Amino acid sequence: MNRVATAGLPVKLHDIEQAAHTIARAVPHTPAHHSRTLSEIAGCEIFLKFENLHFTASFKERGALNKLSSLTDAERKRGIVACSAGNHAQGVAYHAGRLKIPATIVMPEGTPFNKVKHTRDFGATVELRGANFHEAVAAANVLVSERNLIMVHPFDDPKIIAGQGTLALEFLSQAPEIDTLVIPIGGGGLISGNSIAAKALRPDITIYGVQTKFYPSMYGAVKGEKVTCGGQSIAEGIAVKEPGHITRVIISALVSDILLVSEPEIERSIVTLLEVEKTVAEGAGAAAFAAVLANRKKFHGRKVGIVISGGNIDMRLLSNVILRELGREGRIQSLIIAIEDRPGFLAKVATIVSEAGGNILDVSHNRLFNNLSARSAELGMVIEARDVEHAGDIRKKLEQAGFAVR
Amino acid sequence: MNRVATAGLPVKLHDIEQAAHTIARAVPHTPAHHSRTLSEIAGCEIFLKFENLHFTASFKERGALNKLSSLTDAERKRGIVACSAGNHAQGVAYHAGRLKIPATIVMPEGTPFNKVKHTRDFGATVELRGANFHEAVAAANVLVSERNLIMVHPFDDPKIIAGQGTLALEFLSQAPEIDTLVIPIGGGGLISGNSIAAKALRPDITIYGVQTKFYPSMYGAVKGEKVTCGGQSIAEGIAVKEPGHITRVIISALVSDILLVSEPEIERSIVTLLEVEKTVAEGAGAAAFAAVLANRKKFHGRKVGIVISGGNIDMRLLSNVILRELGREGRIQSLIIAIEDRPGFLAKVATIVSEAGGNILDVSHNRLFNNLSARSAELGMVIEARDVEHAGDIRKKLEQAGFAVR
Numbered sequence: 001m002n003r004v005a006t007a008g009l010p011v012k013l014h015d016i017e018q019a020a021h022t023i024a025r026a027v028p029h030t031p032a033h034h035s036r037t038l039s040e041i042a043g044c045e046i047f048l049k050f051e052n053l054h055f056t057a058s059f060k061e062r063g064a065l066n067k068l069s070s071l072t073d074a075e076r077k078r079g080i081v082a083c084s085a086g087n088h089a090q091g092v093a094y095h096a097g098r099l100k101i102p103a104t105i106v107m108p109e110g111t112p113f114n115k116v117k118h119t120r121d122f123g124a125t126v127e128l129r130g131a132n133f134h135e136a137v138a139a140a141n142v143l144v145s146e147r148n149l150i151m152v153h154p155f156d157d158p159k160i161i162a163g164q165g166t167l168a169l170e171f172l173s174q175a176p177e178i179d180t181l182v183i184p185i186g187g188g189g190l191i192s193g194n195s196i197a198a199k200a201l202r203p204d205i206t207i208y209g210v211q212t213k214f215y216p217s218m219y220g221a222v223k224g225e226k227v228t229c230g231g232q233s234i235a236e237g238i239a240v241k242e243p244g245h246i247t248r249v250i251i252s253a254l255v256s257d258i259l260l261v262s263e264p265e266i267e268r269s270i271v272t273l274l275e276v277e278k279t280v281a282e283g284a285g286a287a288a289f290a291a292v293l294a295n296r297k298k299f300h301g302r303k304v305g306i307v308i309s310g311g312n313i314d315m316r317l318l319s320n321v322i323l324r325e326l327g328r329e330g331r332i333q334s335l336i337i338a339i340e341d342r343p344g345f346l347a348k349v350a351t352i353v354s355e356a357g358g359n360i361l362d363v364s365h366n367r368l369f370n371n372l373s374a375r376s377a378e379l380g381m382v383i384e385a386r387d388v389e390h391a392g393d394i395r396k397k398l399e400q401a402g403f404a405v406r
Numbered sequence: 407m408n409r410v411a412t413a414g415l416p417v418k419l420h421d422i423e424q425a426a427h428t429i430a431r432a433v434p435h436t437p438a439h440h441s442r443t444l445s446e447i448a449g450c451e452i453f454l455k456f457e458n459l460h461f462t463a464s465f466k467e468r469g470a471l472n473k474l475s476s477l478t479d480a481e482r483k484r485g486i487v488a489c490s491a492g493n494h495a496q497g498v499a500y501h502a503g504r505l506k507i508p509a510t511i512v513m514p515e516g517t518p519f520n521k522v523k524h525t526r527d528f529g530a531t532v533e534l535r536g537a538n539f540h541e542a543v544a545a546a547n548v549l550v551s552e553r554n555l556i557m558v559h560p561f562d563d564p565k566i567i568a569g570q571g572t573l574a575l576e577f578l579s580q581a582p583e584i585d586t587l588v589i590p591i592g593g594g595g596l597i598s599g600n601s602i603a604a605k606a607l608r609p610d611i612t613i614y615g616v617q618t619k620f621y622p623s624m625y626g627a628v629k630g631e632k633v634t635c636g637g638q639s640i641a642e643g644i645a646v647k648e649p650g651h652i653t654r655v656i657i658s659a660l661v662s663d664i665l666l667v668s669e670p671e672i673e674r675s676i677v678t679l680l681e682v683e684k685t686v687a688e689g690a691g692a693a694a695f696a697a698v699l700a701n702r703k704k705f706h707g708r709k710v711g712i713v714i715s716g717g718n719i720d721m722r723l724l725s726n727v728i729l730r731e732l733g734r735e736g737r738i739q740s741l742i743i744a745i746e747d748r749p750g751f752l753a754k755v756a757t758i759v760s761e762a763g764g765n766i767l768d769v770s771h772n773r774l775f776n777n778l779s780a781r782s783a784e785l786g787m788v789i790e791a792r793d794v795e796h797a798g799d800i801r802k803k804l805e806q807a808g809f810a811v812r
Contacts (some may be wrong), residue, residue, distance in 0.1 A: 326721060
């Protein structure tokens with residue numbers, strides 16, 4: 001299977017081993033470990049690879065440095081260009097800065113200032129071009145010809161793919177018992193490199209890719225299905241409409257299946273990683289664990305290596321994800337209570353809630369729009385309980401006191 | 407200094423080395439590393455010890471296991487009792503469960519169900535006693551005599567102190583360049599054990615303790631100052647009113663100073679650790695880095711070892727801390743805008759905000775209580791900007807369009 005599966009592919013194990021040597025000094029190995037608690041939650045043995053702990057907080061440095069290191073002196077002098085508002089931008093800008101290669105990063109207009117600033121701080125020139133990613137890519141291609149720059153593609157490049165593949169070399173030596181790998185897919189660079197390395201070293205390993213239901217582009221390309229891509233996904237890092245051509249071939253050859261995860265599944269995975277592993281994963285970084293949780297039977301009894309590909313998530317978004325998940329778990333509930341519009345009723349309700357051990361987070365009154373009498377009002381209340389049963393208790397106590405609760 | 411400083415103290419380096427041997431198989435070494443970005447932020451070299459990555463997410467396992475391992479067979483049969491609703495409870499219950507020692511954990515009534523459940527899941531009996539921690543301790547002491555149990559004190563016990571001290575042995579071998587240690591103080595067990603180990607191995611090392619301004623109990627005890635303790639601190643783990651007696655003596659002998667940090671300083675530290683290090687620290691766990699940020703001059707040019715003592719923070723609290731910090735940074739702002747109470751004004755304001763790149767998080771109308779005319783209203787708007795300058799821009803654009811903004 002080894003020879004057959006990886007023969008003829010544009011990247012070889014040897015390229016990846018060489019990439020590991022190339023990036024060794026400037027990209028420290030990331031930690032990996034078995035998680036007892038996540039294994040219990042998922043019903044299989046879970047091993048985690050913390051790619052969120054790179055200096056720029058994603059795996060992208062591996063490929064970026066391998067590509068930059070492959071440039072000739074003449075090419076380095078010409079300078080490079082990359083199009084990304086995310087992890088690829090950071091990875092390229094950081095290592096180009098280190099290697100003193102002039103770097104231009106094209107980002108779409110309206111990219112949050114923070115991301116622009118981070119990239120500039122590494123010494124790169126940031127050009128804001130185009131209303132969306134598609135237009136920004138076009139603008140970057142114009143710069144390649146206008147300014148004679150070298151394009152550093154985010155995924156469809158053998159040097160990038162070989163660089164990303166160094167992850168599997170590390171992971172399989174840190175956790176040799178792994179028999180299954182689960183890896184997120186955007187353009188497909190990460191899973192391509194890692195599939196080649198892993199299949200070459202362990203022909204029997206099973207590899208699953210993960211995409212979001214909003215952007216099943218590689219899923220469609222590999223299965224020959226027509227799919228639609230679009231929508232605001234929390235997993236920006238893998239919200240890619242156009243999968244790579246090189247990566248598509250590698251994935252078709254080596255990846256067993258591509259699993260699609262929903263937004264709530266990804267959100268739950270982010271919160272679980274935060275609560276149990278004390279680690280911050282971005283949406284794409286939490287997608288692989290989400291896929292395992294959503295496909296328990298498939299993974300039952302397996303020793304599953306999960307790649308947490310990155311940790312760059314906006315803090316307000318993270319705060320929102322936490323609250324939404326608490327709402328889904330029933331720990332935060334929104335109640336609407338019919339009350340008479342006269343003094344004392346809020347106090348009564350608040351007393352019942354607090355005596356039941358609930359915590360009131362928000363209160364609103366609706367006097368205008370309800371089906372009750374003009375002397376009545378609806379009291380909206382957001383309460384926090386210890387868990388979903390406790391929330392039920394609080395509700396029951398209100399009802400026992402004669403309040404109508406919706 | 408070595409002999410002089412640690413001579414006569416109730417715990418010796420030898421006890422700590424023996425504790426390291428005792429706990430080696432069941433308490434894996436936690437990671438430690440230099441942080442380039444935090445070093446830049448703090449203006450000194452920062453090394454982090456990730457005690458939040460223990461199985462029960464705090465350092466408490468070290469002392470708990472060392473103490474439990476020291477019990478005779480007869481004592482193990484009698485069983486143990488501990489009083490804690492926090493990390494000590496988890497550490498004791500987990501290792502008692504592993505060693506099959508019957509464990510009773512006393513928690514104050516009203517302890518969140520989650521914490522009770524975690525502790526029961528380890529096989530411990532949880533007794534909810536007393537309205538507060540003080541009363542729970544009294545109840546635990548009653549159990550000691552009534553049921554002939556062995557008390558596992560959270561800090562004032564040489565075996566506990568020796569166990570906690572194993573952290574410094576690891577940390578100084580992982581990061582030998584450290585010349586300063588910053589360690590949170592609740593009852594003082596953690597800093598006591600680590601001060602003895604560190605001073606014995608490196609007589610020139612400087613050790614700082616950290617408490618919150620709300621609970622400066624050890625600060626008061628060591629300096630002979632009268633202090634008041636109280637209030638809701640985010641750093642529950644070090645919100646201790648009665649410092650230990652053994653620990654007090656050790657701290658007086660070995661710790662250079664105790665630094666007091668405010669709640670906002672701790673909150674900011676939690677968010678920085680989350681954003682930069684991708685790691686979840688509880689309040690007490692973030693206190694040491696907060697103290698460095700609040701005392702930059704003191705640490706300038708030093709190689710500072712920071713102990714992130716634990717990572718058990720309620721997710722809703724964490725979400726709140728993030729939002730409060732964004733508010734403090736000016737990224738989230740609450741504006742009050744005077745508008746005329748007729749159709750189109752909200753649309754106008756919302757258009758200006760969105761064209762300026764701001765994101766509207768919440769809107770409220772106040773028609774009743776304002777100093778304007780009855781035809782006017784106040785529009786409350788919570789907006790998110792990219793940063794504080796951007797928030798200023800949005801405000802300016804509203805003012806240029808003729809709106810009065812407060």
